[in-house]
Amino acid sequence: MHNWCLEVWGDYACFTRPEMKVERVSYDVMTPSAARAIFESILWKPAIRWNVTKIEVINPIKWISVRRNEVGRKMPNPTAKQMAGALGEPMGIFIEDERQQRAGLFLRDVRYRIYGYFDFIPPDQRKANHSVSPEFWADEQELAEKIRLDETEAKYAAMFERRAKKGQCFHRPYLGCREFACDFRLVDPQKEPVELIEETRDLGFMLYDMDFEKDENDPIPLFFRAWIENGAVNADRREVEVRG
Numbered sequence: 620m621h622n623w624c625l626e627v628w629g630d631y632a633c634f635t636r637p638e639m640k641v642e643r644v645s646y647d648v649m650t651p652s653a654a655r656a657i658f659e660s661i662l663w664k665p666a667i668r669w670n671v672t673k674i675e676v677i678n679p680i681k682w683i684s685v686r687r688n689e690v691g692r693k694m695p696n697p698t699a700k701q702m703a704g705a706l707g708e709p710m711g712i713f714i715e716d717e718r719q720q721r722a723g724l725f726l727r728d729v730r731y732r733i734y735g736y737f738d739f740i741p742p743d744q745r746k747a748n749h750s751v752s753p754e755f756w757a758d759e760q761e762l763a764e765k766i767r768l769d770e771t772e773a774k775y776a777a778m779f780e781r782r783a784k785k786g787q788c789f790h791r792p793y794l795g796c797r798e799f800a801c802d803f804r805l806v807d808p809q810k811e812p813v814e815l816i817e818e819t820r821d822l823g824f825m826l827y828d829m830d831f832e833k834d835e836n837d838p839i840p841l842f843f844r845a846w847i848e849n850g851a852v853n854a855d856r857r858e859v860e861v862r863g
Contacts (some may be wrong), residue, residue, distance in 0.1 A: 622736045624805070625735075625783065626677075628729060628802055631794070632649070633645045633726065634648070634649055634795040641721070645724060645795065647680055649674050654674055655669045658733075664775060666770055671733060672736065674731055675813075677732065677813055681726065684724055688718050689719050689721055690712070697710050726794075737776075739771075815849060823844070827856075
């Protein structure tokens with residue numbers, strides 16, 4: 620089992636606290652679920668499940684208050700009559716009617732190192748492990764590996780390393796919100812040590828992840844007591860207590 624390290628950075632980030640969702644307020648540091656989503660943006664397959672073990676904070680924690688316009692609801696899917704061209708209610712939404720102005724307290728100029736590994740899932744246990752996004756192949760080599768029927772942990776490990784080194788991803792990784800895209804690179808922390816912020820304090824209860832195992836259509840949130848020690852947050856589920 621290999622524990623990879625990704626360095627990620629961006630101009631802004633918002634890891635939204637669920638208790639303050641009307642006016643968005645970010646946690647002080649990245650949540651484990653946001654880190655997992657970055658690993659999955661580089662490589663996700665039904666055969667693997669990502670686990671985040673540690674989050675290191677490199678840049679000082681800085682805040683910015685932003686007031687911005689948001690659309691208040693999602694656009695509904697078209698009905699069968701609309702798809703057939705029948706006259707009636709038009710598709711889509713008029714954003715001038717749905718526009719809402721909200722304030723947000725975000726992080727700015729962030730840089731983290733996130734550590735994670737994946738579990739290999741046997742074929743008969745993959746029912747609850749699927750993605751809403753389609754699968755894409757980075758190059759001809761991956762397409763050839765897809766056609767092969769052998770599935771091993773080493774195969775997906777090599778696939779992830781190749782993608783991460785090239786900067787390839789299924790979709791653009793982001794820092795909490797999709798509008799806050801981030802850059803990433805695969806690093807070897809032994810060869811490239813970095814200085815973390817000098818902070819040690821209790822961060823309170825933090826969202827750990829969503830539990831899709833019991834009900835994939837209505838997952839329940841999981842929380843843990845986050846503690847930053849010399850700039851690092853231990854998120855290893857084998858060591859921290861997760862409650863849901």
